[in-house]
Amino acid sequence: MKDFSNLISAIEITNKTNAKIDALVDYFKIAPDKDKLWLIALFTGKRPSRPVKSNLMKSWVMEITKLPEWLFLESYSSVGDLGETLALLLPNPEHTIEKPLHIWIDELSDLKPKSDEEKKEYVLESWNGLEAQERLIFNKLIGGSFRIGVSKKTLVNALAKLSGIDANQLMHSIIGNWTPNTISFDDLLNGEHINYDNSKPYPFCLAYSLEKELEDLGETNEWQVEYKWDGIRGQIIKRKEEVFIWSRGEELVTEQFPELVAAVSQLVGSFVIDGEILAIKDSTVLLFNDLQKRLNRKNVTKKLLEDVPVGLYIYDILEVDDVDLRRSSMEERRSKLENLFEQNTSDILKLSEVINFNNWDELDALRNAARSFNSEGLMLKKKSSIYHVGRKKGDWWKWKVDPLTIDAVMIYAQKGSGRRSSKYTDYTFAVRKEDKLVTVAKAYSGLTDVEITEISKWVNKNAIEKFGPVRTVKAELVFEIAFEGIAYSKRHKSGVALRFPRMKRWRRDKTVKDIDTIESVKALIDAS
Amino acid sequence: MKLIKFTKKGIYCIPGNFYLDPWYPVDYAVISHGHADHSRPGNKHYLCHNDSKAIIKHRIGQDISIESLGYNEPKNINGVQVRFFPAGHVIGSAQIRLEYKGFVVVFSGDYKTQPDFISTPYEPVKCHEFITESTFGLPIYKWKEEKELQTELQNWVLQNQKNNRTSVFLGYSLGKAQRIMKLIEGVDDVYVHTAIHNLNTAISGSGIELPETTLLKYDFKKADLQNKIVIMPPGLLGSKLLKKIPNAATAICSGWMHIRGNRRWKGVDAGFAISDHADWDGLLAAVKATEAEKVYVTHGSQAVFSKYLNEIGIEAHELKTEFGEDELAQSEEVKTETA
Ligand SMILES: [Zn+2]
Ligand SMILES: [Zn+2]
Numbered sequence: 001m002k003d004f005s006n007l008i009s010a011i012e013i014t015n016k017t018n019a020k021i022d023a024l025v026d027y028f029k030i031a032p033d034k035d036k037l038w039l040i041a042l043f044t045g046k047r048p049s050r051p052v053k054s055n056l057m058k059s060w061v062m063e064i065t066k067l068p069e070w071l072f073l074e075s076y077s078s079v080g081d082l083g084e085t086l087a088l089l090l091p092n093p094e095h096t097i098e099k100p101l102h103i104w105i106d107e108l109s110d111l112k113p114k115s116d117e118e119k120k121e122y123v124l125e126s127w128n129g130l131e132a133q134e135r136l137i138f139n140k141l142i143g144g145s146f147r148i149g150v151s152k153k154t155l156v157n158a159l160a161k162l163s164g165i166d167a168n169q170l171m172h173s174i175i176g177n178w179t180p181n182t183i184s185f186d187d188l189l190n191g192e193h194i195n196y197d198n199s200k201p202y203p204f205c206l207a208y209s210l211e212k213e214l215e216d217l218g219e220t221n222e223w224q225v226e227y228k229w230d231g232i233r234g235q236i237i238k239r240k241e242e243v244f245i246w247s248r249g250e251e252l253v254t255e256q257f258p259e260l261v262a263a264v265s266q267l268v269g270s271f272v273i274d275g276e277i278l279a280i281k282d283s284t285v286l287l288f289n290d291l292q293k294r295l296n297r298k299n300v301t302k303k304l305l306e307d308v309p310v311g312l313y314i315y316d317i318l319e320v321d322d323v324d325l326r327r328s329s330m331e332e333r334r335s336k337l338e339n340l341f342e343q344n345t346s347d348i349l350k351l352s353e354v355i356n357f358n359n360w361d362e363l364d365a366l367r368n369a370a371r372s373f374n375s376e377g378l379m380l381k382k383k384s385s386i387y388h389v390g391r392k393k394g395d396w397w398k399w400k401v402d403p404l405t406i407d408a409v410m411i412y413a414q415k416g417s418g419r420r421s422s423k424y425t426d427y428t429f430a431v432r433k434e435d436k437l438v439t440v441a442k443a444y445s446g447l448t449d450v451e452i453t454e455i456s457k458w459v460n461k462n463a464i465e466k467f468g469p470v471r472t473v474k475a476e477l478v479f480e481i482a483f484e485g486i487a488y489s490k491r492h493k494s495g496v497a498l499r500f501p502r503m504k505r506w507r508r509d510k511t512v513k514d515i516d517t518i519e520s521v522k523a524l525i526d527a528s
Numbered sequence: 529m530k531l532i533k534f535t536k537k538g539i540y541c542i543p544g545n546f547y548l549d550p551w552y553p554v555d556y557a558v559i560s561h562g563h564a565d566h567s568r569p570g571n572k573h574y575l576c577h578n579d580s581k582a583i584i585k586h587r588i589g590q591d592i593s594i595e596s597l598g599y600n601e602p603k604n605i606n607g608v609q610v611r612f613f614p615a616g617h618v619i620g621s622a623q624i625r626l627e628y629k630g631f632v633v634v635f636s637g638d639y640k641t642q643p644d645f646i647s648t649p650y651e652p653v654k655c656h657e658f659i660t661e662s663t664f665g666l667p668i669y670k671w672k673e674e675k676e677l678q679t680e681l682q683n684w685v686l687q688n689q690k691n692n693r694t695s696v697f698l699g700y701s702l703g704k705a706q707r708i709m710k711l712i713e714g715v716d717d718v719y720v721h722t723a724i725h726n727l728n729t730a731i732s733g734s735g736i737e738l739p740e741t742t743l744l745k746y747d748f749k750k751a752d753l754q755n756k757i758v759i760m761p762p763g764l765l766g767s768k769l770l771k772k773i774p775n776a777a778t779a780i781c782s783g784w785m786h787i788r789g790n791r792r793w794k795g796v797d798a799g800f801a802i803s804d805h806a807d808w809d810g811l812l813a814a815v816k817a818t819e820a821e822k823v824y825v826t827h828g829s830q831a832v833f834s835k836y837l838n839e840i841g842i843e844a845h846e847l848k849t850e851f852g853e854d855e856l857a858q859s860e861e862v863k864t865e866t867a
Contacts, residue, residue, distance in 0.1 A: 013684070
């Protein structure tokens with residue numbers, strides 16, 4: 001496992017994607033085929049079932065270290081990861097065991113039916129023969145997911161660099177139906193188990209931010225204007241009755257959206273469409289925050305499907321019955337799209353609405369109103385434009401709404417979870433109401449790690465009151481809070497509800513004297 | 529009568545009428561070491577170890593009233609005998625031993641039990657009452673030996689050089705910087721930020737030999753720095769100066785880097801668990817070696833560590849500190865240095 005452990009170290013010792021790719025390529029050059037297959041399986045979430053319960057592992061470590069349970073739990077809460085906590089608490093190993101990755105995995109899977117005593121003997125013997133990092137990997141092989149900062153895309157890019165095979169094909173291959181015990185490394189890479197002709201995507205056409213006056217765009221009737229949506233830009237492919245969903249990050253995300261697959265499967269013919277995957281409930285588009293709950297899940301549960309249903313707003317059509325349409329004009333493609341969906345209407349698949357307007361002046365108001373139904377603004381597409389590869393200036397523009405912002409002071413701080421468990425990452429903010437402060441928002445994103453570290457130290461020093469994991473702090477640090485919408489609310493003490501608030505920046509230049517008042521916040525409702 | 533009292537200004541020695549590492553200005557301050565959370569400005573008079581004198585004057589002011597002692601050298605203040613013992617934390621760091629009418633209290637200041645070959649190694653001191661720090665007071669903290677750290681750091685630099693990258697270490701200017709200098713001594717030219725350079729000058733001025741370094745001038749030539757080694761304070765992460773360094777690979781050296789989640793903070797390339805505080809076993813060994821009847825725990829994980837000590841039969845009490853975390857004060861340090 002030394003090589004695998006070194007690979008993990010090499011990946012973790014850099015935040016440069018290219019360095020990670022190089023480390024993976026180096027590993028692929030020396031590792032046995034079975035190990036390579038298992039690496040791909042582990043990094044893409046295909047892990048074997050858990051042979052030993054984590055509670056057993058925890059009790060063994062407590063027995064070995066003679067630590068009381070409360071101290072074990074303190075340690076766990078400070079580390080935030082059980083496998084790592086166990087690895088850190090164990091005493092140094094007394095001997096060395098060296099076996100390739102796939103042997104470890106085979107042994108662990110043989111362990112599953114054995115008795116607790118036999119399991120204990122094997123695990124303790126292994127712990128005693130592995131150094132800290134290998135021990136962590138061993139614990140991860142037994143239980144937790146293998147999250148080490150390598151995305152599927154990074155893995156695919158490494159395999160492409162190694163083999164010279166097209167990255168999108170490799171993406172389909174590794175996502176496809178295979179197990180390390182039923183395929184060879186070469187066959188996996190060559191895609192013997194898939195039909196890439198069916199999944200092959202087109203590069204996305206992208207827009208620039210609008211950088212000129214609308215009047216300078218020319219005649220209004222040369223432009224197709226649509227709403228811009230903040231979801232997952234996706235390319236949905238249906239060829240030979242197979243459906244694939246590609247994200248803009250060139251990842252295959254088909255399995256994450258079963259309802260889209262079902263809806264698309266019912267449509268007639270073969271086609272490739274471009275659209276936005278959005279969380280849509282009761283015909284209302286939800287915020288990206290909600291959609292996020294659906295992303296990168298290992299299992300899409302029934303409850304999740306009900307809580308956050310997704311749909312697709314279709315922007316464009318790139319292929320019909322094996323004919324590439326990308327050289328046709330936007331106008332022609334749009335009419336093809338309308339033809340196709342005239343017969344195929346569905347609640348889940350909707351055409352992106354084309355906005356009717358007569359002169360440029362109307363658009364600004366439309367853009368500002370977009371926020372009220374969770375649109376990000378407008379898209380302006382030249383009717384004569386082809387579907388470009390990537391970004392090309394002049395044909396497609398995005399014109400976003402200006403974010404709403406207020407200045408508020410931090411009054412509570414709470415520690416984060418997972419890798420941020422040692423830092424205060426979740427804050428509650430207040431504005432002034434007469435001579436008091438009133439809570440208006442809670443937010444947990446938008447700051448750099450360095451800022452979070454600094455604020456955490458400040459919280460440690462300035463906590464007035466402990467209340468479970470929450471610290472009440474001196475009202476001193478001022479932040480600019482951006483949000484997507486604002487409305488009156490009876491449920492909130494402040495009388496207003498902010499939609500999707502986030503920290504835009506830490507205003508070190510401002511003091512609590514400079515924060516907004518509840519009146520100035522409410523004024524935004526009328527303005528927006 | 530009681531020898532010490534815990535006050536808002538810090539630990540007060542009643543018969544001696546002086547404070548240990550006071551947080552607010554007092555007439556007479558006995559100082560454990562030069563870090564900003566231990567030696568604060570504004571005191572009328574300072575007493576510290578010989579090797580800390582130049583450091584404290586450099587940071588607080590050349591004109592302060594300050595005297596110093598060697599390790600184990602006694603000084604009588606109002607009938608209380610004060611002696612310093614090595615704490616192994618940074619250059620000049622000391623545990624402060626107070627003796628009055630046969631009763632002995634030791635204040636550890638910050639300490640680490642493992643030798644770093646740059647500060648005088650820690651020595652246990654027997655006492656009746658022991659006031660200990662607890663920055664890394666959890667059993668998950670277990671430091672690697674200096675030899676292993678040396679290999680890790682040097683390999684990282686060599687790997688960077690292979691990839692045509694300049695190695696930039698971020699570490700506090702007092703303690704961490706000198707330790708990094710020692711760990712990577714001889715690998716290649718080492719450039720240090722002004723703050724570190726000035727401190728090094730002060731340290732060398734009092735006769736302590738440090739590995740050779742070059743001052744990183746603000747208008748440095750990029751070609752000179754390529755593939756070399758740079759050390760700068762952590763406050764400069766994200767600074768223009770750091771951005772100017774060609775193909776920089778950055779690393780933070782801190783005990784917190786022992787936890788994988790902290791290492792993976794996206795701000796830097798690498799994190800090395802190098803600490804100037806005692807790890808769990810170090811803290812336990814130190815407390816036991818004092819044979820103290822009563823232990824006061826401060827500076828970090830006081831709740832956890834004191835609870836554990838009580839469970840294993842050592843009477844311990846939790847002490848609150850104004851400047852809870854070492855890093856806090858050190859971030860202040862960086863601010864003043866870069867200003
Ligand atoms: Zn210190
Ligand atoms: Zn300290």
